[in-house]
Amino acid sequence: MHRVNRRSIAFQLNLALATAVVVVLAALVVFASGFTQRQMLDGTRTELQRQVGVLDRMLEFYYDVLENRANEYARIFAGFFDTTLSLDGDATVAVGDYAAPVIRAGERALNLNYDEVDAFAERTGGNATVFVRYRDDFLRVTTSLRKPDGSRATGTLLGKNQVPSRSVWVPGCEGG
Structure with missing residues (x-):
């Protein structure tokens, strides 16, 4: 400075x-x-x-x-069924580990019957499942959906936080 x-x-x-x-x-x-x-x-x-x-x-x-x-x-x-679907509350069928109420198309039980779900899958390339209310969940009683091992996902629960499409609900199935 x-x-x-x-x-x-x-x-x-x-x-x-x-x-x-x-x-x-x-x-x-x-x-x-x-x-x-x-x-x-x-x-x-x-x-x-x-x-x-x-x-x-x-x-x-x-x-x-x-x-x-x-x-x-x-x-x-729904068009694959020529009759109204109904819940047979008196009958059950073992589906996986569960005693599932029987869902009927006329007199024919749909539980473990793969005719309609397979025809739907073949026609659309999508999956079809028929659920029945089982306690606080929904049980797959017939489905074209396959698990990773290739077996059908029949007898598995949808998950308590999931709700199947309401488009084809069977009267009596939506209850508890």
Whole structure:
């Protein structure tokens, strides 16, 4: 600092001015980078919100398509039965580890009868299952659904948090 005092006043003013310019430019760089970062974050947030909205609409559309397809499949499956389905509360059939109430199409028991579910699977490429209410769950009494080992999923429970399609409910089966 002592050497600066020996310099001319013009040199000292130029040095002070240069220091001030450097400080101001540094401050501008810090401000501009912070401003730019906030702008970029706001733009990114806005774009992500737009994309989430698009995805939400796509998922709603996809859900509607799947629901319509499931309802159409349920109508097709119901068409495989030429008579009303009924629950025979007096009779049970061993289905897996469970004593399942018998579901009838006319006089014919559907429990462990794979004719309609296999015909549906062959015609549509989908799976068909007839469930019966079993305590607080639903039991598969006939199905075209296969387990990983290739055997049918008959005699397995749907899961307490799941509900089968209501499109083809048999009177009396929806109760407890």
